[in-house]
Amino acid sequence: MFKIFIVEDDRTLVTLLEKRLHKFGFDTFAVSRFDTVMEDFEAFQPHLVLLDVNLPRYDGYYWCRQIRNRSTCPIVFISARESKMDQVMALENGADDYLTKPFDYDIVIAKVNSHLRRAFGSYSSREQDRSITVAGLTLNMERLALFYQEERLDLSHTEAKIMDEFMKKPGQVVSRDRLLEKIWDEHTFVDDNTLNVYITRVRKKLSSLGLTDAVETIRGLGYRLRSELEEKI
Template sequence: MILGPMPATILIVDDDPHIRHLLVFAFGKAGLETIEAADGEEALAQVERNAPDLVVLDINMPRMDGLEVCRRLRATSEVPIFFLSSRDDEIDRVLGIELGGDDYVVKPFSPREVVARTMAILRRTAPRAPQAEASPVIRHARLSLDTEGWAAQWNGRDVSLTVTEFTILRTLMASPTRIFSRDQIIDHVRGPGFALTDRTVDSHVRNLRRKFAEAGGGDVVETRAGIGYRLGPCGGAAPPA
């Protein structure tokens, strides 16, 4: 008997059992496995034990909030993180992205929307069938991306990126002379129609710049005032003052 690929496993972290059960049902209908955690400490233990493919993470929880859980996970893992926010507070959302979150939705939310966004993230990270001649590695000066292995390098040194950071950089590298508006970046990363803000895009770009600057690449992404972003020369120059 030939077995198909194992379904992805989603860790749902929320102190409200009703929300957990709602998402367990929605993900189950989509053919995904789920595990649950009622607080941040249990979430960290579940990640350690079960290595989920994605974490759906409530921001506002007792004992340890979602932002602290994200901070601790990012110290050791690049598992995609999808935030649930109980209030429409842009500061929380932007901070979550800056800590390494990949997406977010504000409560009350549509379970179908959460599943759709989760599936989009999983598709971006799924292994791809090898192509006969096309190389999965794209390069620009000292920067290289392995688009199948989801690996970024600067001067041969690995730079750890989240799914969203990687996708933004891949978008810029695909058209290195093009300037992308923030709306165009959102369309490439999420697909059209997602209600993200300019500040969220800016937060991801700040993360990219910081990570590459720490590796010696201060000129990976350029800003074009009033327009958007494009790929920089990637020669190793210091970031602009």
Template sequence: MFKLLLIEDDSSLFDEIQDRLSQWSFDVAGISNFSHVMEEFISVKPDLVIIDIQLPKFDGFHWCRMIRSQSNVPIIFLSSRDHPTDMVMSMQLGADDFVQKPFHFEILIAKIQAILRRTYNYNSEPSSQRKWCGATLDFEQNMVSNELGSVELTKNESFILRLLIHQKNKIVSRDDLMNRLWDDKRFISDNTLTVNVNRLRKRLDEIGLGQYIQTKVGQGYLALDEEKNYDS
């Protein structure tokens, strides 16, 4: 789950944005004291910052400068101000995007997802081979092998396993998996995702690894390390 810091002083708008983004499995934190934004930024350690321009005490440009002096975290400006100089200033200060109010949530979510993909674990494909739970995963050949044998996965199963392994011990939401599969032009539906994960687990059961792919009801899936405990 990615953590976002929303620096917005309009409480009703903050609540609405937080509610909508939480439906996409984002953990959204806010600012309790606008005189100490940097202290709260350091405490939250967000993966992405969304910031308004017009704020109490100091404007969003000031806090963008302060954040950029310490971090390369992605920043999206969210503002009702539409003057071109505001957008130019945002980019010059190191912001990654500018969304004008009022806005469609679908656009904001799409921009957030695109920036997160570019910045974090989706900015480059993992190596074609990985080690996991004593097994060798060959994503080019879609094979998983250990001392008990080898199993061949479908392309979708291999792609899902790659995403889960890349964030092992962390829950990957169903929405995130489907967005990645759709973004990769694999066009997978919610029901098809369930079928693929179940089939992946059964294939891994053949070499004693199925137990390390877990379903977290209402949240998503995760791949555990061999040394981690797991729920039955």
């Protein structure tokens, strides 16, 4: 089931959007607190975002940039602002499309389906994706996903970067300093406790694929993707 993340402060519009999206089989999450947008995004891990421009605290362009730092999922703006400049700003900040209010809900559904097909379905350009495979486990960085025995597991941007480090050096130790350097950026402060949280999430996700104890702690040094992974698979 595809998951749609809605960042919109008009509760009536949100209710109508969710009703229509649910009718077509989508799972949804609508932001209610606009100071925790990225926390909600990371927890929900959506396949597509519907995003307004005028929002409390920060505008939609700001949140579009934050989401782009973590995900390549499609972002569709839904806004009453109709100027060409607003649409240009949306696209330049990382959006994939722009719909002006009021809009036809059938067009919204058609746009959502179109972008999902391009990102995840029959129109997606798999040959251009960067992926790495270790003993049957494949990490696709563009899709932020792990693939194993025809199962797909979605990752957050940070989880994918951690797995990328592990899978580039299977059986070798990756230091905590290297991981901290890899996942820190100008928008996100990362400390040791935060890294511990992400390592725990990565382990849980691997376990859900049947790969328990795949990430080994090397005390005082860091972590490694176990050399016995191939035997487990």
